[in-house]
């Protein structure tokens with residue numbers, strides 16, 4: 260068998276954010292790098308191809324639809340815009356790495372041969388790459404719940420398909436009201452689809468405070484989305500043009516029709532075909548790769564970055580994983596996952612919900628002496644930007660330590676929250692007090708200047 264055997268200083272399996280960041284740093288330093296990506300449609304990984312970027316562009320387009328626009332035509336035009344951007348980003352990701360003298364991108368599914376060698380391709384096309392350092396950055400994939408008839412349903416769609424289809428479904432049923440489910444629900448409803456969310460928990464966003472979850476629910480229901488919580492999906496039946504989704508709620512058997520059916524009940528690490536056993540790399544019960552706080556696996560020269568290591572599933576966490584791995588490999592080995600403080604999150608509904616730190620409920624459970632400030636966006640006099648951009652829905656809430664005046668947490672359901680939360684998170688990381696944040700100078704008119712007012716609206 261003719262196998263091409265390559266050697267490198269670093270081999271990266273999967274073109275995710277963390278792996279490509281380390282790959283660039285190695286290549287820049289003159290070290291030989293081979294990165295292996297299984298699909299030519301995925302150079303750059305999930306985020307720019309089928310995750311963050313296309314969904315956020317769809318959020319943007321969905322807000323631009325005018326009443327006079329034909330919904331189907333407008334949607335198809337929007338998806339064309341998304342495709343143009345994602346293919347430009349994909350090409351850029353490939354070229355910027357493969358175009359370096361010291362880096363090569365191989366296309367094909369990789370698996371381990373031994374702890375230092377991975378292989379890609381079959382027969383005469385088989386290539387092995389041997390390196391002293393190996394990174395696994397293979398991401399995550401959706402979990403489809405074991406509901407009879409769901410997997411076989413011709414109306415089953417994935418989030419990837421919903422970023423690429425040009426066919427706007429009349430009725431979309433989303434199973435699961437987490438980040439992914441709520442974003443697609445919000446996007447598609449605004450494009451003109453009738454959306455129903457079936458969430459098994461008693462309310463949306465069970466990790467957030469009740470008042471915040473209720474505010475998000477109000478916004479989504481106000482846009483026309485049907486939200487059914489406490490719903491146990493029991494069966495999916497194909498009816499030709501649609502599927503009937505049966506569910507149980509409060510002891511009653513109910514159903515809803517779906518032209519498209521999106522399971523959004525979580526994502527699990529992609530490890531199944533990697534032959535981790537050949538490398539002696541251990542996984543946890545949920546399939547994620549076991550890592551220490553330097554992201555070393557059970558084989559210290561093999562690192563796992565991003566969703567595959569079972570940490571929080573966000574692009575900026577994968578990027579921070581790269582900082583830790585680079586520090587371990589080329590720096591002082593001081594940076595670890597436990598250095599992370601005040602990591603913000605944004606759910607890109609319209610308006611978005613950005614959160615950081617503790618919720619009110621968590622702070623009370625910990626017995627902290629807190630002050631809670633909260634104000635509806637429409638009532639924040641010092642923030643006319645909400646009126647200027649005609650998005651006055653939402654609420655801004657802060658949890659402050661009453662003894663130290665330090666900010667413990669925030670939940671910002673407001674236009675541009677994904678930007679404002681970064682200022683709050685930075686303040687939290689550097690012990691800037693609530694009073695200092697309240698009394699800072701901000702540009703006008705901006706959403707950030709809401710901070711001048713909201714800290715004074717103490718509700719408890």
Ligand SMILES: Cc1cc2nc3c(=O)[nH]c(=O)nc-3n(C[C@H](O)[C@H](O)[C@H](O)COP(=O)(O)OP(=O)(O)OC[C@H]3O[C@@H](n4cnc5c(N)ncnc54)[C@H](O)[C@@H]3O)c2cc1C
Nearest residue numbers: 273275276297304305310369397398565566572573574577
């Ligand atoms: C619809 C959606 C929207 C999202 N929106 C956001 C958002 O707004 N903000 C945010 O921060 N996060 C968002 N996320 C989460 C974010 O996309 C992920 O957390 C992030 O992309 C994970 O990156 P990663 O580095 O783990 O790897 P990924 O970017 O997932 O890359 C892994 C790569 O490995 C490849 N691969 C897998 N197996 C093999 C193999 N055996 N051989 C070779 N290659 C392989 C895959 O094809 C893939 O390209 C979203 C996710 C989805 C699905």
Ligand SMILES: NC(=O)c1ccc[n+]([C@@H]2O[C@H](COP(=O)([O-])OP(=O)(O)OC[C@H]3O[C@@H](n4cnc5c(N)ncnc54)[C@H](O)[C@@H]3O)[C@@H](O)[C@H]2O)c1
Nearest residue numbers: 404435436437438439440458459460523524525526572605
């Ligand atoms: N804006 C962003 O940053 C963004 C956007 C999309 C996805 N993501 C990432 O992708 C991850 C995966 O997203 P996700 O929404 O699939 O997972 P998730 O864990 O965020 O939410 C899953 C939801 O499904 C519900 N659920 C579980 N089983 C169910 C069932 N059988 N029937 C009905 N409901 C059920 C859960 O109660 C939960 O509300 C997110 O956690 C996030 O890390 C991030």
